[in-house]
Amino acid sequence: MPPDYVGKVVIDNLPLLLEGFWITIWLSILSSLISLVLGTVIGVARIVPFRPLRSFGTVYVEFFRNTPLLIQLFFFYHGLPRAGITFSAFESALWSLAIYHAAYVAEAVRAGIQSIHRGQMEAARSLGFSYLATMRYIILPQAFAIVIPPLGNLFIALLKNTSLASTIAVAELLYQGEVLDSRTFRTFEIFTAVGILYLCLTLPLGGFVNLVERRLARAGRGA
Amino acid sequence: MVKVALDNVSKSYGKVRALHETTLELEPGALTAILGPSGCGKTTLLRSIAGFIKVDSGRICFDGRDVTELPPQERDTAMVFQNYALWPHMTVFDNVAYGLKLKKVPASEVRRRVMDALELVEMVDILGVEGIESRKPPELSGGQQQRVALARALVVQPKVLLLDEPLSNLDAKVRQRVRVEIRRLQKRVRITTIHVTHDQEEALSIADSVVVMDKGKVIQVGSPQEIYRRPQSAFVAEFLGSSNVLTGQLCRADQTISVGGIKLSCATAAEGKATVVFRADEARLAGEEAQVQGNVVVFQGEVEETLFVGSAFRHFVKIGTELVMVDSPESSPFRRVKVVVPREKVQIYPLEG
Structure with a gap:
């Protein structure tokens, strides 16, 4: 093997990059799941016939959607310890990602719910379903089928946003790339490799979203 | 058999009076048609009875029990809609069964009652047991969907059956058939039924009693023959025929x-x-x-x-x-x-x- 060739630094340090790669995946999956649950609850809150809950939903969405994610991240990691609440770097990243993206999930879910015909809700209510049972068994299953494409795009955005966690020293993919760069100064190769690793996640995810979207479009036409 | 009574019920949307003080008693176990042109308040009346509309004043009673303040799910009504409103993500079986499942009826009884209800609307013959368990509403014709919707309403054994222009989306031939079916079914189950329609022929042919409405008011109540032969106002005479x-x-x-x-x-x-x-x-x-x-x-x-x-x-x-x-x-x-x-x-x- 030649002593040095283009990309050798990447091959030699692949285990380190892959460590970061796994943390990126974990962080993405966990915060996606939390944002999905939280976002659904808030999306439903935005349309319930109970004003205080609706107002809470609106304030949540507008607040978290309209402030930068980076600031929310710093607030969790640097700000909250001043108030005596301490999160690890990973937890800070997890919660800020989840809370931030939940605002977008909520908007998608709300739009999905509102696209379901009013009769669907009324049919269930008149047959004895409570409001929540109707939401759970009748409205949300249909709404989710509609919002899968926008949610897919949202989770791609979330995955890329996990790179912000490098700023608070979460040892995810970008952070490991930076560590490696400061050690070797092979900036070009290292960040090319990091970029490719992100693509290894986002491209299949994007392809999957497209596939689901086409399936749903066909199902929508009744074929 | 439940007697539905409205006592001075009124409802406005902003400045528009959708329903003037309306007092009405519907005979238990009978099919009452509410007939009138669009915008006459007939749908408002039906939706008030269902509980989807909060009335401004007055009382609605089922057998003397005041239900005015009850949410729709506590009124023991079942509604059938113009656009069927079946749940497209569930099979025919689940559409009919879900109301019972939520009421924690044992599975074996759910199955029996669902099949009985579908038998009653002749869907078992059309789809077969397998079709009932596998087909979803979007795969059915309009007439079939409305039959399933009727089964879904009947299976919960409601006190009051509410039909909101159930035949308006069907084409003429199917409409005639389903109309006869509704009449036959209603005579058999004897559930107090309210059928809203703008089609005078439909109202006269299947109802025990007809309520003619115009501009948010009840204009005349009577048997189909009475309404047709002895209209008490120019409006009723003109509207009927x-x-x-x-x-x-x-x-x-x-x-x-x-x-x-x-x-x-x-x-x-x-x-x-x-x-x-x-x-x-x-x-x-x-x-x-x-x-x-x-x-x-x-x-x-x-x-x-x-x-x-x-x-x-x-x-x-x-x-x-x-x-x-x-x-x-x-x-x-x-x-x-x-x-x-x-x-x-x-x-x-x-x-x-």
Whole structure:
């Protein structure tokens, strides 16, 4: 093997990059799941016939959607310890990602719910379903089928946003790339490799979203 | 069998009164049709009974129990919609079964009741047991979907069955069939049923009792025959069937009404304008020179147009300045004609105000 060739630094340090790669995946999956649950609850809150809950939903969405994610991240990691609440770097990243993206999930879910015909809700209510049972068994299953494409795009955005966690020293993919760069100064190769690793996640995810979207479009036409 | 009673129920949307103080009692176990043109308040009335609309004042009672403040799911009603409103993500079986599942009915009983309900609407024959368990509503025709919707409503054994123009989306032939089915089913299960429609033929043919509404008010309540034969206002007469409406002038002094160039004797306590109504199929045409006998009203007119409408020829006849319709089995050979109506078929309604 030649002593040095283009990309050798990447091959030699692949285990380190892959460590970061796994943390990126974990962080993405966990915060996606939390944002999905939280976002659904808030999306439903935005349309319930109970004003205080609706107002809470609106304030949540507008607040978290309209402030930068980076600031929310710093607030969790640097700000909250001043108030005596301490999160690890990973937890800070997890919660800020989840809370931030939940605002977008909520908007998608709300739009999905509102696209379901009013009769669907009324049919269930008149047959004895409570409001929540109707939401759970009748409205949300249909709404989710509609919002899968926008949610897919949202989770791609979330995955890329996990790179912000490098700023608070979460040892995810970008952070490991930076560590490696400061050690070797092979900036070009290292960040090319990091970029490719992100693509290894986002491209299949994007392809999957497209596939689901086409399936749903066909199902929508009744074929 | 539950008696539904409305006591002074009213509802406004902003400045629009959708429902004026309405008091109504519906016979237990009967099928009551609520009939009226769009915007007459019939849907508001139905949705108030279902609990989807919070009424401004008044009380709604089922068998004396006040349900005015109850949410829809606690009223023991079941509603069938114009657009079916089946749940597209569930199979036919689940659509019918879900209401029972949520009520924690044991699985074996759920299955029996679901199949019984689907049998009742003849869907078991159409889809088979396998089809019921695998097909979803979007794969069914409109008529089939509405049958499933009926089964879904009946399976929970509601106290009151609410039908919101259930036949309006179906095409003519299917509509006739499902209409007969609804009548047959309702007679069998004897659930107090309220059927909202703007189709007078539909209302008259399947209802035990008809409530005619206009502009948020109940205009007349009665059996289909009563409503058809003895309409108590020009509105009801006009709305039910092909009726002709002429404007006349009442004269109290000599107890007559002048209408269409003639004078009729007419017992009246009122003075001023009145509407004179008769049905197109109860009038006949005769030649200008013909001698007419009996207790009849005869107008002079001119045939303007004759249309073949299938069951009859419809003549458009100008009487003075007003146009009336006369249906007869043969096309009239005359242009200048006499329009002959039996006196007892001519209804006179003084105009209010």
